[in-house]
Amino acid sequence: MSTPDPRDRRSALARLVTAGVGLIGAGLAGLVGLVAAPRSRAPERRWRTAASIFDLPADRPASAVISDRVADGWYETRSQTVVYLDKEGDGYRALLSTCSHLGCKVNWDDGTKQFRCPCHGGAYDREGRVIAGPPPRPLERLPVRVNPQTSEIEVQL
Amino acid sequence: MTRPGGPIARWLDDRAGIRDLKRVLLDEPLPAGTAWWFTTGSVLLFGLAVQIVTGIGLALFYAPTPDHAWDSVSYITTGVLGGRLLRGLHYWGASLMVVAVAVHIARVVFFGSYRKPRELNWIVGIILLHVVLAFGLTGYLLPWDQRAYWATVVTINISRQAPVIGDWIASLLQGGGQVGALTLTRWYATHVLILPALTVVLVALHLYLMRRQGISGPVTTQPGRSEMFFPSQAVRDLTVVGILAVVLVGLAWRGAPPLEPPADPASSDYIPRPEWYFLGLFQLLKYFPGRWEVVGSIVIPGLVMTWLVLLPWIDRGRSREPRHRRPVLGVFTAGAFIAGVLTLLGAMDRPAHLVAGWNVRERAGAALIEADTRCTSCHGPDRVANPIRPGRISRPPDWLNAHVVDPIVIAPGLREAPETNQPDTLAIQAALARLRSGAPPPADPGTRQVEVLVNRFCLNCHLVEGVGGKDGPDLSMIGLKLGADQIEMRVIDPKVVQADAMMPALGDKISAEDIKRIAAWFAARK
Numbered sequence: 001m002s003t004p005d006p007r008d009r010r011s012a013l014a015r016l017v018t019a020g021v022g023l024i025g026a027g028l029a030g031l032v033g034l035v036a037a038p039r040s041r042a043p044e045r046r047w048r049t050a051a052s053i054f055d056l057p058a059d060r061p062a063s064a065v066i067s068d069r070v071a072d073g074w075y076e077t078r079s080q081t082v083v084y085l086d087k088e089g090d091g092y093r094a095l096l097s098t099c100s101h102l103g104c105k106v107n108w109d110d111g112t113k114q115f116r117c118p119c120h121g122g123a124y125d126r127e128g129r130v131i132a133g134p135p136p137r138p139l140e141r142l143p144v145r146v147n148p149q150t151s152e153i154e155v156q157l
Numbered sequence: 158m159t160r161p162g163g164p165i166a167r168w169l170d171d172r173a174g175i176r177d178l179k180r181v182l183l184d185e186p187l188p189a190g191t192a193w194w195f196t197t198g199s200v201l202l203f204g205l206a207v208q209i210v211t212g213i214g215l216a217l218f219y220a221p222t223p224d225h226a227w228d229s230v231s232y233i234t235t236g237v238l239g240g241r242l243l244r245g246l247h248y249w250g251a252s253l254m255v256v257a258v259a260v261h262i263a264r265v266v267f268f269g270s271y272r273k274p275r276e277l278n279w280i281v282g283i284i285l286l287h288v289v290l291a292f293g294l295t296g297y298l299l300p301w302d303q304r305a306y307w308a309t310v311v312t313i314n315i316s317r318q319a320p321v322i323g324d325w326i327a328s329l330l331q332g333g334g335q336v337g338a339l340t341l342t343r344w345y346a347t348h349v350l351i352l353p354a355l356t357v358v359l360v361a362l363h364l365y366l367m368r369r370q371g372i373s374g375p376v377t378t379q380p381g382r383s384e385m386f387f388p389s390q391a392v393r394d395l396t397v398v399g400i401l402a403v404v405l406v407g408l409a410w411r412g413a414p415p416l417e418p419p420a421d422p423a424s425s426d427y428i429p430r431p432e433w434y435f436l437g438l439f440q441l442l443k444y445f446p447g448r449w450e451v452v453g454s455i456v457i458p459g460l461v462m463t464w465l466v467l468l469p470w471i472d473r474g475r476s477r478e479p480r481h482r483r484p485v486l487g488v489f490t491a492g493a494f495i496a497g498v499l500t501l502l503g504a505m506d507r508p509a510h511l512v513a514g515w516n517v518r519e520r521a522g523a524a525l526i527e528a529d530t531r532c533t534s535c536h537g538p539d540r541v542a543n544p545i546r547p548g549r550i551s552r553p554p555d556w557l558n559a560h561v562v563d564p565i566v567i568a569p570g571l572r573e574a575p576e577t578n579q580p581d582t583l584a585i586q587a588a589l590a591r592l593r594s595g596a597p598p599p600a601d602p603g604t605r606q607v608e609v610l611v612n613r614f615c616l617n618c619h620l621v622e623g624v625g626g627k628d629g630p631d632l633s634m635i636g637l638k639l640g641a642d643q644i645e646m647r648v649i650d651p652k653v654v655q656a657d658a659m660m661p662a663l664g665d666k667i668s669a670e671d672i673k674r675i676a677a678w679f680a681a682r683k
Contacts, residue, residue, distance in 0.1 A: 037329070070335070073338050075337065101450065102311045102442070104429055105427075121443050121506075134453075
């Protein structure tokens with residue numbers, strides 16, 4: 001039986017140490033990754049009351065704030081979503097006030113009759129179509145219905 | 158042989174070898190002619206030290222939760238001894254870091270110091286530039302004010318545009334279903350744990366490589382002897398650092414700019430603007446419509462950084478003298494100039510339609526808040542509740558509305574606010590919304606008290622400056638049609654002028670003197 005070359009033994013041990021340290025590092029990194037990794041959750045859409053049909057002015061879209069209690073990790077908070085309601089033919093139109101560019105809140109500007117974004121200068125017409133600036137898409141239209149009993153406009157959000 | 162130093166130094170040297178340590182740290186041979194331009198790195202070390210120490214101070218008081226972050230930062234500036242200076246130093250220190258990084262990079266580029274064998278250290282430096290910017294970005298979310306909230310929303314949406322992994326990065330940054338509690342803790346951990354750890358490792362590597370390769374020195378070999386870093390260059394470094402320290406304390410003495418109103422995802426009258434060092438990027442985003450937006454947000458910044466990283470391989474000539482490197486220095490200077498112009502354009506941009514003045518109802522509300530006992534009996538210096546000041550109101554709008562309707566209810570958020578159309582209440586609610594968004598009320602030109610009456614008696618039916626009811630005519634320009642006497646007659650009893658007038662006579666509800674003042678106020682509307 002030949003004695004093993006001590007150099008082989010040293011390099012085998014060196015590989016063992018490298019592998020061990022690597023394993024510990026990978027385990028710790030994996031743990032952090034597991035905790036920090038995003039979980040995809042499809043937000044559940046529900047019908048929510050936005051405003052009474054009698055509250056809508058004829059000459060401009062009206063904003064309505066839809067409040068909702070939502071869980072935010074350990075924290076329960078009130079989410080507030082702003083929608084713009086408007087008459088459209090015999091029915092109603094609801095536009096989400098979030099700019100399609102980078103998510104700032106658009107405002108209705110009565111002077112120019114446009115939705116204007118205060119961040120990067122995006123502008124939309126009354127139907128939510130892009131007129132100017134960087135937004136890539138129109139304002140998001142939300143499904144709308146009217147509750148016949150209460151005459152309230154409901155928005156699916 | 159006797160060694161210099163006292164007995165303690167000798168005792169330490171025997172056990173810890175501090176003399177060797179000094180040799181390693183300070184006895185760095187510098188090429189002749191190394192001078193003031195080579196102090197920029199020490200300025201960055203100074204800035205880093207300031208940020209670490211003041212950051213620890215802030216962390217002693219800060220609470221990273223959506224319902225306490227704003228209040229805890231507000232407490233640091235108003236309730237902690239020296240807290241205003243502490244936050245001021247951290248705030249201005251961040252700006253100092255950004256400026257110093259830019260100067261340091263410009264120095265390295267103009268001296269051609271990134272040339273072989275210093276390519277690796279140049280890349281470490283470019284990574285450190287990103288770390289400094291990441292500190293700035295994660296830091297200004299932490300106060301959880303309006304700027305913090307909207308800057309974060311925009312940042313996360315920009316990251317969403319990255320190809321393939323954009324959505325994954327965005328949800329990694331956001332933490333939860335919306336920008337909220339989980340985002341704040343994530344960014345806090347990044348700001349105070351991950352980035353500092355990364356900085357320590359990268360700065361150590363940067364200094365190790367700098368010492369291993371020696372500094373590049375002047376672009377041409379200068380006559381004279383090589384000199385040790387300590388003490389002559391150290392004195393130069395300390396001089397520059399000392400001057401900047403005085404400037405920094407001067408800027409920070411009055412604290413950081415005041416907090417903006419607390420984060421409010423539903424606010425529609427807020428104009429989001431980033432910190433000055435991101436204004437250039439902010440302005441760049443405006444030039445790329447529709448599907449080209451990724452060019453402004455990802456492609457151009459990415460190309461600029463790639464060019465910087467590759468500089469040692471792009472600029473490979475033998476001489477480091479600027480006159481032999483005109484193309485590279487020209488591109489660099491032009492880029493710096495464009496970044497400066499974009500920053501200026503971004504700073505000048507204020508959408509006019511949102512910077513409107515206060516309307517009559519809001520002005521009336523401001524007058525009531527200042528003078529009406531319903532407010533002042535509790536709110537004021539030395540009263541049971543805090544004075545009502547612009548940008549210092551942390552309650553959400555529906556809380557405020559409920560509180561104005563029924564101030565006795567301590568926690569109005571627990572139930573729906575009762576409906577009200579009481580004119581004074583509406584005015585106070587409108588003014589509070591304005592104050593909450595940080596707008597200081599306009600100076601009182603002596604008409605506020607009349608405006609309280611106008612709001613109370615006229616705006617239920619009439620529209621003035623875009624607020625009020627629509628049952629009667631719009632009176633915003635009534636002074637063009639009627640004089641003060643004619644208005645006075647109509648207020649006392651409109652039926653005198655028009656037999657079928659719907660408007661009630663106000664002669665028995667308002668004193669004759671007040672009616673005269675109201676009439677004069679309307680006569681001035683033209």
